[in-house]
């Protein structure tokens with residue numbers, strides 16, 4: 001069997017940056033063989049400029065919303081954003097499927113090998129059946145009104161079964177790649193939480209967390225923009241009791257059985273929330289979607305706070321309804337623009353190994369360890385002028 005050998009000025013392993021004294025050796029099909037010192041690598045070494053890295057993991061996407069690119073006005077705030085998405089959701093199925101296909105192709109060419117994807121319908125099933133990249137399917141559960149809990153659960157459960165059938169397990173006791181996941185703290189009733197909690201064991205469970213300041217004001221004092229939204233939707237909110245605590249501290253214990261907890265956005269998360277989360281679970285992943293935060297709320301996520309608390313950070317693109325691209329490199333570029341001191345190896349760890357761990361795919365993805373098939377990508381121009389940085393797929 002033939003081997004391929006790659007040498008570059010910077011070889012990122014998934015957790016550390018090596019230099020050109022090391023050579024990456026793979027099998028023809030991309031399976032990692034080893035990283036060996038240059039003198040031991042023998043002949044036939046391909047030299048590459050820039051950084052070599054395992055493929056990117058996009059921990060938060062809504063592939064089914066890809067047809068909404070450039071349709072939702074920017075910088076309106078979350079409540080109006082959610083309203084626009086719901087109102088503008090209806091398109092001919094063919095246009096939706098076409099946009100899904102193009103978006104997936106785009107992710108593949110931009111070095112993404114795995115996606116944590118939110119699912120509110122089964123429109124992405126045919127695309128995922130092609131098996132071009134790995135998905136963790138988060139079947140979203142939404143329902144603020146307690147009496148609707150059972151019917152909302154039933155609908156989501158049907159989708160959940162459809163996505164479960166997508167992956168034909170080859171091994172006994174395989175890791176799950178589908179979960180039932182609550183949409184957001186402000187959109188899931190206690191009744192609905194109780195119906196989905198029995199499924200969390202072994203799963204990666206995700207939730208949109210503290211994406212707007214109004215989430216905390218709802219849970220603390222039952223006021224703010226969400227009350228306005230419920231009134232616009234003519235909902236009876238008399239059942240809702242504020243907890244007097246932040247949103248995260250009001251709901252997170254519901255998720256403690258999950259194998260991995262993936263908190264998305266966290267734009268308004270405070271230090272006390274991060275400490276509280278660490279007390280609930282050892283498997284908390286904080287997903288940053290900086291471009292979407294800029295698009296919707298013009299806010300920056302609390303990057304420094306998370307780093308100070310040694311929180312595990314992962315990256316996501318969110319959807320084309322709230323982002324101009326589905327590119328993890330574009331997320332890294334924006335992070336570097338606002339936080340120029342962030343070390344590149346650390347950013348790349350968020351984008352590769354940390355993401356693979358959050359999606360429970362680190363057995364095969366996320367790092368250059370022997371036997372894995374993480375993809376090999378080449379990132380150019382990241383150190384100098386981030387505007388021109390680009391990524392190409394090597395394997």
Ligand SMILES: [Zn+2]
Pocket residue numbers: 060061062118208318319
């Ligand atoms: Zn989202």
